[in-house]
Amino acid sequence: MTSANIDYQKVLNQIQQEFADIHPSGKVASYIPELAKVPSDKFGMHLYDLEGNNYNFGDSNERFSIQSISKVFTLALAMKVVGDDLWNRVGVEPSGDPFNSLSQLENDSGIPRNPYINAGALVVADVLVSYFTNPKAALLAFLHEITGDSSIDFDTTVAASEQAEGYRNYAMVNYLKSFGNIENDVEKVLDFYFHQCSIAMSCRELAQAFIIFANHGTVLDSDREFLTGRQVKRINALMQTCGFYDEAGEFSFEVGLPGKSGVGGGIVAVNPYHYAVAVWSPPLNPKGNSALGMAALERLTTLTGFSIF
Amino acid sequence: MTSANIDYQKVLNQIQQEFADIHPSGKVASYIPELAKVPSDKFGMHLYDLEGNNYNFGDSNERFSIQSISKVFTLALAMKVVGDDLWNRVGVEPSGDPFNSLSQLENDSGIPRNPYINAGALVVADVLVSYFTNPKAALLAFLHEITGDSSIDFDTTVAASEQAEGYRNYAMVNYLKSFGNIENDVEKVLDFYFHQCSIAMSCRELAQAFIIFANHGTVLDSDREFLTGRQVKRINALMQTCGFYDEAGEFSFEVGLPGKSGVGGGIVAVNPYHYAVAVWSPPLNPKGNSALGMAALERLTTLTGFSIF
Amino acid sequence: MTSANIDYQKVLNQIQQEFADIHPSGKVASYIPELAKVPSDKFGMHLYDLEGNNYNFGDSNERFSIQSISKVFTLALAMKVVGDDLWNRVGVEPSGDPFNSLSQLENDSGIPRNPYINAGALVVADVLVSYFTNPKAALLAFLHEITGDSSIDFDTTVAASEQAEGYRNYAMVNYLKSFGNIENDVEKVLDFYFHQCSIAMSCRELAQAFIIFANHGTVLDSDREFLTGRQVKRINALMQTCGFYDEAGEFSFEVGLPGKSGVGGGIVAVNPYHYAVAVWSPPLNPKGNSALGMAALERLTTLTGFSIF
Amino acid sequence: MTSANIDYQKVLNQIQQEFADIHPSGKVASYIPELAKVPSDKFGMHLYDLEGNNYNFGDSNERFSIQSISKVFTLALAMKVVGDDLWNRVGVEPSGDPFNSLSQLENDSGIPRNPYINAGALVVADVLVSYFTNPKAALLAFLHEITGDSSIDFDTTVAASEQAEGYRNYAMVNYLKSFGNIENDVEKVLDFYFHQCSIAMSCRELAQAFIIFANHGTVLDSDREFLTGRQVKRINALMQTCGFYDEAGEFSFEVGLPGKSGVGGGIVAVNPYHYAVAVWSPPLNPKGNSALGMAALERLTTLTGFSIF
Structure with missing residues (x-):
């Protein structure tokens, strides 16, 4: 099976047309x-x-607020800088719980179930805050490098807006710290986390950034390997099993691609060895994932007859 | 990427050699x-x-006892005969719980989280018991047809052994029935379930049976489509996210293939468009999956540099 | 404080009058x-x-069906015949869960949280089935002895009715047996349990039977001690903390007496050293306790200014 | 039954002697x-x-640090100043969980199960912080009034020590605030809470303070009613069902009195209409309650043959 014989523009045009009159609920x-x-x-x-x-x-x-899609970038960066030590502090299993659940931590002594639920992403943030002198600059530098676009930036208004109402994230970091699974000052970790979530990118930029996950860790037209094949396998596997909170099974079942959503309404998915694709539609379904975005990606793999399965 | 340029026999020989002196704990x-x-x-x-x-x-x-691997066969058969109605009675999300947990049912009003935990497989069994006059014969006929081997059979000693100690499965069916999610007599459903788990097959037979999940639902050298591409996508997606109970993430992360394990020590995995593979080693890790089997499959995708991710 | 200066008949008359026009919802x-x-x-x-x-x-x-109120009688009888060994198989803590929850057992390896949730009462039933050749006769004999009324009996129609729909109780006993916390045949334990729940008694008979829990374990006008003071303290303490499932706190808070309810609409309460009281009104509140019964008992302790607190 | 014929000093001497050589584990x-x-x-x-x-x-x-025993004082004060409105924000049921569990809040939309688990006490603290201009002074004034001893005070070293390591309490307040069940600034609520826990009192002072809960809400030798009989009934009922976290049933079962423990090793118990008693021994059992304290109180009700049951 190759990508070559599929007219992707025609497929995308059809998707656009099919959903032209849909107002997601x-x-x-x-x-x-x-x-x-x-x-x-x-x-x-x-x-x-x-x-x-x-x-x-x-x-x-x-551009829109990528929110939780940023967790893939921070995970990639953390895997790059600390390697497998990361897995002592965060698990790799689906949680079966909503994205912001604190209950699971109680049973598992403060080890978040995976890096894509909020608790896990906060531990990953803590890893980066410990490793880099200026973690916010390091994250932007990583994004600039894999996309070749140095205008990608935080939206500080969004970050401030999130900080002002982020009681549950404050609860989460303090709770993780009570188990000893946060090394840095609570405020410092949250400042980084609220900033990573506030990054603004377009579908084009997200697809181009995610191509490394379809290409063994290497940027197209470059011989620079940002991540190893083993690391990319793991990042994709985690997107597949945990990328959509308690709807990961549904996405896998309907779409059949590893992917990651954000509450800004964006979803990025990867067809390894073939393509990366991003979609954006703000209205969210009850599980917190873009309703139209999921439907559009389902149509993509159905119309092309081509998923990882 | 194609399968063509990989010398699979050489890779298997290396795996055999690497583990020659390993006695799994x-x-x-x-x-x-x-x-x-x-x-x-x-x-x-x-x-x-x-x-x-x-x-x-x-x-x-x-041949060995395939146990929970049989859940993939019964799911495929149920999807074939009742279609999408099946999903009104069983979900598609990973559970985050052990295979025989009853707790989840309590929160979700008797709808099992997915068809690969025991509760879900019992609902699938009930579907088949309702649909077929002789469900045991129908299941064997399905297996005989996709493998071309009519000697595959139940091991009635194993079935009887399981029945005698199957209190938790008795609990599960009664509990499901209390929610109205079992239509048939408890004994009838369990008799079918204990028999499906007792089926004896070899690695060769399992790999050949699972090739339909790598080949869009069609048996090799045949034009008979047993399942549609959409059904196969869904079966594989469910194996990917739910095939290893609360270790599904670990298997996906390490191996990167959809697969299903059984407590008899067998594991089958599928690389869609490429191959099906079965491995057998009885000692189980603490999560109930073959320890050596998981390690061997991890070596397979690492040595070939080739997984779905 | 003594009972002597309270005109209980006047208080009861007032309660009857206050609720004369109330139709509990x-x-x-x-x-x-x-x-x-x-x-x-x-x-x-x-x-x-x-x-x-x-x-x-x-x-x-x-007479009405006493249902779960029977759990106090079986607990008393089990404490009498096996003593403190009972506490190896059942706990003494409130569960915070509904009366028929299975979830708790999963975390606590099959040890029910207390003898008044269904799981705990089934273990107590198993204890009696093991101890007595004819446990049903032994239970009736105990009731006949403490009430002096040999006409108290099972309602076999109710028992049969419960057996026919008792899937959740079947689930529970099988589940307990899977943990090794049921010694006898499942059917035998359930037959006893459904019979104990079917016992028919009037408010008068219940109040007279419960007087032993207000009187150190001794029947009035008799020197025969059925239970020790220590046993009675424990039975009352368990009614206080666990007698109303996930509404035990509410009953304790509003009424301030140890008590036990049944889904037949009966409630019995004890004011140690003073009196036993039974009330009956079939409509149940959402937690499964008699709505009017709870209200009537609240009025009793409020109008008399006299509870255990 | 009256207190009059018991020689309490003799009973206490015997308890002291029995435990003279016990070094609690x-x-x-x-x-x-x-x-x-x-x-x-x-x-x-x-x-x-x-x-x-x-x-x-x-x-x-x-004097020692009374810690969670202070929750009875703040509850009493909150009931006095806001009345039954309090019960819209906190429940009255035992939790079945440890004192510092966050899980329960998730299922119950931020309503703590009862006022004696930490989450509930933090809501009570928030109520007092909203009501009083100077809540810390108001709490001390209440204690000075019911004990007649104006030297009772906070131990600011303990409060500071708790604040520095109080990540779980920070998590809890932020979590409650995310549900809208905290009105005030997080820091302000915690500052009050850490101070209330730091109060230092002796067994004598605690017994004298708790006598109002044995005496219908009135201080001895005074006609001033601090709390109504109905309020005292409720405070005692809550101690009975929830005063010892997930060991409330055990305490009720063994001791048979309403009581409240603190991690400083203190326990206070009340025999309504008769006495209040306080005991202090710092080593805690695995549930966080004074091991020797519980044993001593069990001996008290056993030796006197006199509990509320």
Whole structure:
């Protein structure tokens, strides 16, 4: 099976058309006041393949708040700098619980079930805060390097908005610290975490950034290996089993690709050896994932007859 | 990426050699008295690819009790006969709990989290008991058809052994029935379930049976489609996220293939579009999966540099 | 504080009058078909004090299904015959869960949290089935002895009705047996359990039976000690903390007496050193306790200004 | 039954003697560094009855950190100032979980199960912080008034010690605030809470303070009613069902009195209409309650043959 014989632009056009009159019933994330302001009818998609081709439609060039999609970038960076030691502090199993659940930590002595639930991402953030003198600059540098675009940046208004209402994340870090699984000052870890979530990127930029996960860890047209094949296998496996909180099974079942969603309405998915694809539509289903985004990706693998399964 | 340029026999030989002196520390399943009698040093592996080639080593032709691996066959058969109605009675999410947990049912009103935990497999069994006049014969017929081997059969000694000690499964079916999610008589459902688990197959037979999950639902050298591509995508996705109970993430992370284990020490995995592979070694790790089997499959995808991710 | 200066009949008359026009909004238990037939407006109350006086109103002489109230009798009998060994198989802590929850057993390796949740009562039933050649006869003999009334009997229609729909109790006993905490045949334990729940008694008979828990274990006008003071302290303490499932705190808080409810709509409470009181009204609140019964007992301790606290 | 015919001093002497050579195997609380410094062999007891008599032995006049015992005082004060509105924000059921569990809040939308687990006490603290301009002064004033001893004070070293390591309490307040069940600034609530826990009192002072809970809410030799009988009934009922975390049933079962423990090794218990008693021994059992304290109180009700049951 190869990507070559599929006309991706035609498939994307069909998806755009199929959903042209759909107004998804979900709600735009409102717990972060700044996100609630985003128009609910934004809709865009961008697919970038290993031959370097770009296919897209709609609002695919407009930046939005990537939120939890950033957890893939921080995980990749942490795996790069601390290696397998990371797995002493965070697990690799699906949680069966919502993204912001604290209950699981109680049974597992403060070891988050995986790096994509909030608790796990906070431990990963702590790892980066310990390792880098300036972790925020290091994260941006990593993104600039894999995308070749140095304009990608934090949205400090969003970060501040999240900080002001982030009681549950404050609860989470303090709770992790009570188990000894946070090394740094609570405020420092949360400042980094709220900033990573506030990063603004477009579907095009996300697809281009995620191509390393479809390409053994190497940027296209470059011989620079950012991650090893083993590391990429693990990052993709974690997206597959844990990328959509308590809807990971549903996404795997319907779409059949490793992927990661964010409450800003973005979803990125990877077809290893073939392409990375990003979609954006703000209204969320009850599990907190973009309703239209999931449907669009389901159509992508159904219309092409081509998933990892 | 194609399978063509890999010398699978050489890879299997290396795996056999690497583990020649390893005595896995796990324990052979003992809760079913009959299984406890199996020698702990049995070890075999068989890989069957889409070109029809067979590669193997060790005890790959010796039959063993497939136990929970049978859940993939019954799921496939149930999807075939009742279609998407099945998903009203069983979910598709990983459970985060052990295979025989009853707790989850309490929170979810008797809807098992997925068809590979025992509760879910019992609901699938009930579906088949409702649909077929002779469900045991129907299951064997299905296996005979996809493998072309009509000698595959139940091991009635094992079934009887499991029945005698199966209090937790009796508890499970009664509990499901209290929620109205079992239609048939408790004894009838359990009789079918204990029989499906008792099926004896070798690594070779399992690899050949599972090739339909690597080949869009079609048996090799045949134009008969047993399952649609969409059904196969879903079966594989469920193996990926739920095939190893509370170790599904670990298997996905280390091996990177959809697969299913059984307490008889067998594991089958699928590399869609490429091959199916079965491995057998009775000693189980603390999560109830074959310790050596998982390690051998990790070596397979590492040595070939080739997983679904 | 003594009972002497309170005119209990006047207090009961006032309670009867206050609730004369109240139609409690709860529902009569319907999961046991036979219980659903009981008229919802039945209402009676009987108080029996240590001086041997009887006070009552309404349907206090009509027998009804005592259901879970029987757990106090079986616990008392089990404590009498096996002593403190009982506590190796069942705990003494409130569960915080509904009466028929299975989840707790999973965390605590099959040791029920207390003898008043169904799981605990089933273990107590198993103890009696092991100890007595004819446990059903032994239980009736015990009741006949402490009440002096040999007409108290099982309602075999109710027992049969419960058996036919008792899937959750079947689940529970099998589950307990899977942990090794049931010694006897599942059917035998359940037959005893469904019979104990089916016992029919009136408020008058219940108050007279419970007087031993207000009187150090001794029947009034007799020197025969059925239970020691230490045993009675423990039985009362368990009623206080665990007698109303996940509403034990509410009952303790509002009423301030140890007590036990049944889904037949009965509640019995004890004011140690003073009196035993029973009330009956079939409609149940959402937690499964008689709505009017709880309210009537709250009025009793409020109007008399006299509880254990 | 009256208190009059019991020689309490003789009973206390016997208890002192029985435990003279016992070195309880528990551990002194170490999570608050300042508490870890207290000698483990401290042992004292003081009983104060409604006739105004004092009985005691050992270190009964030495002050120690009352810790969670303070939750009874803050609950009493909150009930006094806001009345039944309090129960909209905190429940009255035993939790079945450890004192510092966060899990329960997740299922119950941020309503703590009862006012004696940490989460509940933090909500009570928030109520007082909202009501009083100077809540710390108000709490001390309440204690000075009911004891007649104006030297009772906070131990600011202990409060600071707790604040420095109080990550789990920080987690709890932030978590409660994420559900909207904390009105005030997190730091302000915790500052009050750490101070209330740091109060230093002796067994004698505790017994004298708790006499209002044995005397309908009125201080001895005074006609001033601090709390109504209904309020006292509820406070005692909550101590009975929830005063010892997940060991409330055990305490009720063994001792048979409402009581409250603290990790400083103190326990206070009340025999309504008769006496209040306090005991102090720092080593804690695995549930976090004074091991020797529980044993001493069990001897008290056994030797006197007199509990609430």
